Amino acid sequence: MTxxxxxxxxxxxxxxxxxxxxxxxxxxxxxxxxxxxxxxMEGIIGTQAPITLLVTxxxxxxxxxxxxxxxxxxxxxxxxxxxxxxxxxxxIDATSYRRVLLPHPxxxxxxxxxxxxxxxxxxxxxxxxxxxxxHDRASGHMTITTLLAPGGSLMAPTSTVQSSLxxxxxxxxxxxxxxxxxxxxxxxxxxxxxxxxLGDDVKVRKDPGAPQLAKKIxxxxxxxxxxxxxxxxxxxSITVDPTASANPPAAxxxxxxxxxxxxxxxxxxxxxxxxxxxxxDVDLRxxxxxxxxxxxxxxxxxxFEELSWAECGPQAADxxxxxxxxxxxxxxxxxxxxxPRRPIxxxxxxxxxxxxxxxRRITLAYRVLDPxxxxxxxxxxxxxxxxxxxxxxxxxxxxxWSQRADAERAEKAAAQVAGGSxxxxxxxxxxxxxxxxxxxxxxxxxxxxxxxxxxxxxxRPAYGAQSAVFAAGxxxxxxxxxxx
Numbered sequence: 001m002t003x004x005x006x007x008x009x010x011x012x013x014x015x016x017x018x019x020x021x022x023x024x025x026x027x028x029x030x031x032x033x034x035x036x037x038x039x040x041m042e043g044i045i046g047t048q049a050p051i052t053l054l055v056t057x058x059x060x061x062x063x064x065x066x067x068x069x070x071x072x073x074x075x076x077x078x079x080x081x082x083x084x085x086x087x088x089x090x091x092i093d094a095t096s097y098r099r100v101l102l103p104h105p106x107x108x109x110x111x112x113x114x115x116x117x118x119x120x121x122x123x124x125x126x127x128x129x130x131x132x133x134x135h136d137r138a139s140g141h142m143t144i145t146t147l148l149a150p151g152g153s154l155m156a157p158t159s160t161v162q163s164s165l166x167x168x169x170x171x172x173x174x175x176x177x178x179x180x181x182x183x184x185x186x187x188x189x190x191x192x193x194x195x196x197x198l199g200d201d202v203k204v205r206k207d208p209g210a211p212q213l214a215k216k217i218x219x220x221x222x223x224x225x226x227x228x229x230x231x232x233x234x235x236x237s238i239t240v241d242p243t244a245s246a247n248p249p250a251a252x253x254x255x256x257x258x259x260x261x262x263x264x265x266x267x268x269x270x271x272x273x274x275x276x277x278x279x280x281d282v283d284l285r286x287x288x289x290x291x292x293x294x295x296x297x298x299x300x301x302x303x304f305e306e307l308s309w310a311e312c313g314p315q316a317a318d319x320x321x322x323x324x325x326x327x328x329x330x331x332x333x334x335x336x337x338x339x340p341r342r343p344i345x346x347x348x349x350x351x352x353x354x355x356x357x358x359x360r361r362i363t364l365a366y367r368v369l370d371p372x373x374x375x376x377x378x379x380x381x382x383x384x385x386x387x388x389x390x391x392x393x394x395x396x397x398x399x400x401w402s403q404r405a406d407a408e409r410a411e412k413a414a415a416q417v418a419g420g421s422x423x424x425x426x427x428x429x430x431x432x433x434x435x436x437x438x439x440x441x442x443x444x445x446x447x448x449x450x451x452x453x454x455x456x457x458x459x460r461p462a463y464g465a466q467s468a469v470f471a472a473g474x475x476x477x478x479x480x481x482x483x484x
Contacts (some may be wrong), residue, residue, distance in 0.1 A: 015344055015416065017409050019377070021384055035064055035263050072460045073337040079463065086321055086464040097308070110288075110313040112467045116478040119309040120206045121281045122256045133256050133280035134477035141182060141264065142259040143477035144237045145282060149274035150188075150190035150232035161346065171266060172418065172422045175368040180244045180262045183482040185365040187473050188234045190289070190355050191297050230355035231298065233287070235279060237475050239261050239482050265318040284475050288312040291474050293328030294433055317467065323440065324466035329359075329433045330440050333448060333462045335468035336428040340456030341409075351453030352430060358443045358451075359433045364472040366426035367481040374423030380412040385410045429469050 021030070038060055046053045058242040066077035089095050097111040102244050109115045116138035124131050134143040142295045158319060175181045206215070242258035268275055279287075285304040288296035289312040312324040324331045352362050369377065385407035389399035417423060430451075450461050464468040470476050 004142060004433040012343035013348075014343040014407075015413055016341070017381070017406075017413060019381060020340065020388075020390075020406070024345065035060075035067075037168060072463070073176055073458070082200065082464045083321070084468050097317040097319075099312065099313070099315050107216055107219055110471075110476065111317055112319070113471050114474075115315065116479045117309070118285065119284060120252075120256060121250055122260070124260060124278065125394045126260075129278075129280070130280055131278040132284040133259065134284065135252075135256075136477045139241075140255075141239050141241050141477065141482070142255065143237050143475065143479075144259060144263045145235050145237045145279040145475040146263075146268075147279050148234040148236060148274040149276045150234055161365075167269075167344070169422070171268060172329055172368050172424065173420075174266060176370050176374070176422050178262065178265075179370075180242065180258075181368075182241050183365065183367040183479040184236065184238045185363055185472070186234070186236045186477055187288075187361060187363045188224070188232065188353055189359070189361045189473075190353065191231045191233070191293075191294060191359045192355060192357060193286065202407065222371045235287070236268075236273075237477075238266065239479050239481075252365050255314055268276045279475065285309070285312050288474050291361070291433075291470070292317075292326045294435070295328055297359075319467040321464055322461045322466065324470050326470075329435050330443075331431050331466070332440070333429060333431045333466050333473075334447065334451070334459040335462045335465075335469060337458040338461045339458075342403075342456070348454055348457065351450045354450065356446045356450070357365060357430075358435075358446060360438070360447075361433075361473045363429045363431075365429065365472060365479050365481055366424050367424045367479070369425065371417075371422075375414075377423060378417055381410045382407065382414060398449070426458070427481065429462070429472055431470055431473050 042053065042056050042060065045056075063077065066080065067075050069076040071079040086095070099111075110117060116136050118135050118137060120133045120135050122133050123129075132145070134145075134282055136142070160427070175184065202218060206218065240259040240262045242255040246259065247259050280302050282301050285307050286297070286299075286301075289304065289307065292312075292314045295375065296303070317326040322332065324333065345472070349362065352360070388401040389407055392403060393399045413423075430447065431445045432447045434440050451457060468478075468480070472480055
């Protein structure tokens with residue numbers, strides 16, 4: 001006889017909805033307007049040269065059909081355009097990276113989206129310790145990472161979890177009203193095996209006077225444990241624009257101080273999150289370097305102290321259509337395609353967080369909209385939902401049930417915002433890293449099974465954007481939802 005764990009209704013989460021603009025025949029609003037403009041232009045040209053319509057009309061209708069149809073959760077036109085762009089970049093070797101010494105000041109920067117980032121070792125007067133700040137030279141944004149202690153609330157009482165959710169809502173509210181906070185991300189990295197760090201720790205703590213049998217058992221556990229455990233490293237990165245203030249600081253040191261002040265103003269106590277400390281420059285080097293080469297994750301701190309920021313990146317990397325080859329392994333990155341339309345448990349991501357054979361990194365990136373922007377977005381969404389239902393009703397006699405339900409969800413979200421909730425743009429990204437190309441099929445299968453085990457979350461490979469999604473899960477200062 002087995003017992004099934006029932007999640008209380010108060011701990012179920014819903015309200016997930018993708019933005020949908022109103023268009024004709026499955027097209028978006030902008031695509032509909034462009035299509036109308038092109039057809040009008042072709043009509044004008046056709047009055048002067050009718051023979052041209054034999055070529056332009058079939059091509060136009062082909063593009064319209066591709067824009068209206070869907071492939072992997074996106075328009076087929078966007079999918080095939082991205083694939084053509086990737087193939088073109090691959091032919092000119094733009095998808096390959098080789099770190100070589102060249103007479104250029106930025107020749108040894110990190111590849112891809114991390115090229116404009118640099119690491120600053122800053123002093124925090126509130127704690128009296130040094131920490132690492134990632135500065136984006138292009139946008140001026142600064143990212144500060146906080147190391148979290150691995151834990152969970154699955155065994156906590158319902159009242160405790162409810163209190164944590166309410167406190168987290170207050171944190172989101174603080175982010176929405178602060179113009180300097182541009183976005184944030186929470187990442188949990190699971191690395192199989194404890195490595196040499198476990199052996200070093202046990203060696204120091206072993207009692208020389210312990211019985212011989214106890215020593216033999218401990219030595220056997222140290223020998224076998226790295227193959228049966230996993231190291232969990234969670235962290236939270238907050239991206240701040242220090243110049244978005246009434247008196248924007250000019251000096252770099254003042255900008256760092258302003259960014260620290262903004263992050264310190266976000267109180268995470270009471271959210272169910274145990275804060276370990278602010279990440280130091282050594283911590284950031286370890287996290288970035290170990291992502292490209294998982295074998296060094298449990299190396300000693302002194303091996304990272306002398307690394308430059310560029311040396312934390314790969315020696316060589318190849319950005320494929322569905323995989324990303326780099327130092328020490330090959331990675332697969334998937335992105336969120338669709339969330340369930342039904343209420344889900346707060347522990348829905350647990351299958352993705354379960355340890356496996358391969359290193360896995362789960363990143364939740366988000367941007368909290370300010371109250372006025374969030375209200376405007378929801379008002380547009382309600383209008384678009386009712387317009388789609390009305391257009392279908394005029395053609396078919398009644399609107400589809402899915403359209404009615406979508407309009408109800410949009411109205412429910414607006415009611416929640418009116419009651420004090422926040423509108424959040426967010427996405428989910430998962431990266432799994434295999435040590436070799438031969439292990440790649442097994443890593444893909446493990447990831448597919450973990451996604452299916454969530455029972456409703458739909459994800460897809462990050463086609464043509466593997467290196468960007470790979471970097472988005474690292475404390476590099478890159479958040480795909482943050483706009484300059």
